[in-house]
Amino acid sequence: MPCCDRLFSSAEDCARLWRQLGCDYNIVQVSQGPLRGRLRVDHQDGILLVSMQADQALLVEGTRHPRWLPFTIEHTGNYSEHRHFGESLAPNALAGFNTKMKETLMRTSPGGNRIAAALVDRRRIDTWVELMGASEIANRMEHNNTAILPPMVHRKLRQLMVLPAWQGADVPQPFQADFLEAQLIESLSPETSALLQPVQKNHHTDLVQELVRFSFRSSMTPISLSSVCQALFTTKTTLTVSCREMFGYGPMALMRRIRLQQVHEALSNPDLQQRLGCYTVQQTAEHFGFASRNHFASAYRDLFAETPRTTLLASR
Structure with a gap:
């Protein structure tokens, strides 16, 4: 999959870009005012690095792509009205990685926000278990959907999932896929994750x-x-x-x-x-x-x- 870096000016534009990635999302502009946003996707070594930023609150609802498992963080620290399945998003959270979930229901905060997601090929998750003996991590991912990380660990993830400056549509820029994958595994280890939270659907x-x-x-x-x-x-x-x-x-x-x-x-x-x-x-x-x-x-x-x-x- 080649690099994709696009600006959008409506919720419908944003939904169309997500559908090109195979995610069947409905997107609603929640807050009022002109919408300016950007969606960037890079692909490297079985990981899609996706960044979405917008200056209005958005609701994203729909069906995930069955191949990719998302690990999401909020870059800006604007958590005031951010919700995941109706639950408030805590600072320093890594979210979305539950292996049993097929749906997404996320609302971002108004006033400017940027969400980064590492979409990992599910076959690589299986490899984690087979080659690394990460069965405990796999069990954590099956029963939980959010990990509250130490601030330093969360900061490392933000640095590895940084959104490059706008250079025009579809200008590729490599990212450190191996380091990002290793940091995700470390983030979900019993030694790192201070608090795990299950899916809070109701x-x-x-x-x-x-x-x-x-x-x-x-x-x-x-x-x-x-x-x-x-x-x-x-x-x-x-x-x-x-x-x-x-x-x-x-x-x-x-x-x-x-x-x-x-x-x-x-x-x-x-x-x-x-x-x-x-x-x-x-x-x-x-x-x-x-x-x-x-x-x-x-x-x-x-x-x-x-x-x-x-x-x-x-x-x-």
Whole structure:
């Protein structure tokens, strides 16, 4: 796999880049304002080194690539609203490495964040056990998903997973794959990991995942909260509490935000406009279920800090 280093300006752009890596993710822009981000991937010796940075909070939900096991860290120390399956992320954490998990549910903090992930080929994990006698580490990875590391160990990982300066799209830069792999193994050893935490999935996080997936599937038709609850076999109170815990706002606001994202994607993409048969702001808004022109325009400006017409004109 060649180097990939791309800028993105929307959650839909970011999701498209992840799908090129084989990760079937839905991504939602959680906080309001212009989104500027970058996703970089380098490949060396059976390890993908992935860095994602963004100046808005993002929710990443979906199915992991079955081949790669992620080991993730937060570079900036901006943990204020970072959540993994609804649980707060602790400082000096190495997360995501549970070998039984097939899904991702992660929310980053607003105001600028950078996540680095070493995606290790699962066959190399098997090699750890066979050649190194690392059966205890394998057992830890099977039953846990987060390790709280000593600050010095976490700092070493950050240095090995550094994001190089932007040089233009797809400029490769080698990284120390052998040292990174050795540091990951050391980080999970009984002598290093001060605290291990299991996967903290619960009914609320399951509901959030279902709601996000339902929202993307149903994005072209406005739907009542009662109908959403009926489709997800839950109550209004449970769904609202679950959604507010993750996003800070309710399920209807989340669904509206996802529809606005898709309007933004269409207005930014002439090819998509042609496929949808929507060439004006009004046509596009109506296609995604916005009946009130004024309410739509106001919500769009609040989320993206520009008018729908400005987005459309910039695409031409």
